[in-house]
Amino acid sequence: MTTYYGIDLTTPAGWLPLLFGLVLCISMLTYVILDGYDLGVGILLGKTKDLSQKDMMIASIGPFWDANETWLVLGVGILLVAFPSAHGVILGALYLPVALMLMGLTLRGVAFEFRVKAKAHHRPLWDHTFNIGSLISAWSQGFMLGQLITGFQESSASYLFSSLIGFCLIGAYRLLGASWLLMKTEGALQEKTIGWAKGSLLFTAIGVLAVSIATPWVSPRIFEKWFSFPNLLLLLPIPLMTLALFGITARSLNRLPLRLRQGNQYGSAIPFACTVGIFLLSFYGLAYSLFPWLVIDRITLWQAASATESLLVISYGVAIVLPVIIGYTLFSYRVFWGKSTALKY
């Protein structure tokens, strides 16, 4: 039972790459959910003309966005230092979409600051930049996901598919963003967010479906993993739970307008919680499909791993520091718990 893919998991050379695979998954998943909601808020910024509503939207992500993006640095950092050869293949193949994403992230990061600090008449320009930057980042991340799933094939079908996933991820981030705002705001803006969330549900569902169909399609090995018996039965809860979460979100979004008008905030966090659940399940399904490959059917975790002694040195740091990071991140969310208030230094 201790050998897997011909690897002895009791030796450090066996389990350390697994551990770092787990850390990689945790940081990418945390990134997608955390930066997902603030990218989503950026994507939605163009949906309102009201300046104070824009401010309120930005205020809801103000204390968090910096730290949210750090999870991306950690994810890429772990890929770079723990799996250098996979890093080279993946980021080499994704060179241009990565550059595009970085442009997008840069634009929105600085627009966040400039919009309130530059001259007042420049403000619409920076709001626009924030919006466009968020869209570009989300789309290119979805495009990269599409490329990863199709194993970096250089075919028009793969590019087309990846573009579609790009648009679906915009939808999914939009759903996260809208439900985040639903939870963090009040009044007229809060009512609007319900409509935004509803409008994003369909694209999110298409994205989840497209990824679920494409992954087994591309690799017979992945097909085997999902559709052989008894795996099929054991894994069935994943799609069923995802479906249920979509259902609960839709139902909650239909009921909330009336409740909010009665001044009842009960359940305003349900769509966000369910959307996070959808992301978790989709990510889990994807990780299950890919494991133990970092590049589908080409490079495994163990093939890509760097020297055992380096991994050991980093693992001490991870073991001590990561819980501390999670601790003060929770502290920060506790400090800013509840409805957001205006950003004031």
Add this chain to the structure above:
Amino acid sequence: MDSLDPVLLARIQFAANITFHILFPTISIALGWFLLFFKTRFVATGQAHWMDAYQFWIKIFALTFALGVVSGITMSFQFGTNWPGFMNTVGNIAGPLLAYEVLTAFFLEATMLGIMLFGRARVGEAMHTAATFLVAAGTTLSAFWILALNSWMHTPAGYEMINGQAHVTSWMAVIFNPSFPYRMTHMLLASGLTGAFLLAGVSAFRYLRQPIPIPSSKKDIMATLRTGVFVAAALIPAQILVGDLHGLNTLAHQPAKLAAMEGIWETTQGADAVLFALPNKTTQSNDYAITIPKLASFYLTHDWNGTVQGIKSFGDKHPPVAPVFWSFRIMVGVGLLMLAVSWSVAWQLRRKNAWLKPWAAKILVAMTFSGWIALVAGWYTTEIGRQPWLVQGLLTTAQAASKVPAKHIALSLGMYLTLYITLLSAYLSVIFHLARKADETETTTTQPAAEASLLSPLAKAH
């Protein structure tokens, strides 16, 4: 497109990004500690103007920090995409150092920044001061890790090569490699000077727009101006001394770089100090040189007739001379200017209630970003001076370059350059805009802030 050299493009792209990036952490490292100083002065004295100073400079800090974060994210990708050979060869050393930077510094500063910027009314004064301290400490810790790695690239130690890959034999030797203590001190002092001149320059800009005597609601202007000037005056002599020691360290470990900095082509006893020259790489000599006899030997070897190794003796393993020679002179020139300005202004401000002469204030305004010039020139000296090596004596830059097609690099380089130029001009104009805006609006004194901090337990309960 085929004629484009991908290695050169990758270098220009990385240099552009890292140059753009380093401008902002340099300011935020120092500004973080200045903010902590303003905050603790306010807590200790209760004087309103210290809080005004804090509230004004935290805006510039937030803006600077954001620019540092986004350009830093770009860098984390370019390490791998532009220099795959770097990670393949020395990944066992670079990897853990970078990982520890992210784990111990990045998260800490980014998370605490949220509390520092927007959490004052929610967490209470002591926790807010603690958050300010943690942000400053985080930025400094981040400098520690990245400079350990950078220094190791100049003076590698504590490793052995096995099958073409570096493996660590001693982490202490890797981190505290021979050039690290000098580089770290030199860099932190550079950060302090950059921050101090920014503080003094922007304050002097605001000062010039005020009547004399300055109204009491603007007392923060003189406070920050004095802080900037006196810190600069204190740091610059230390910096000149440390810079000199760093140079001697370079002579011991990277003599080719030092020869290029000094513009000494031939190995000579009693080498002349070259004040001005146009280094000529075809004739391998200096044109129009102005020199002081034997001085270089004296300050490098402490012997008027000491031997200094010339550039020619390194064969083709030496850096391009002219850029190293000139950027070194620019750095030293700005440093001497900083000494003259900070000391003469400090003299004018030696009494507690002294005012500054308008011409002196104008010079300070002109010197606002002088730290950046010295800093970038210094980095070019040391980084170009390491060429053709990426890791001294171990891996050349060309060996580490990626196989990404030149046109992909050219395209993304074009995008990055446009972006950086736009952002840099926006940054500069917004800083002065903030300074003007601060003078137009009546400063909110500590009244509301103090109230907020008293009410904070209540505010949290809501």
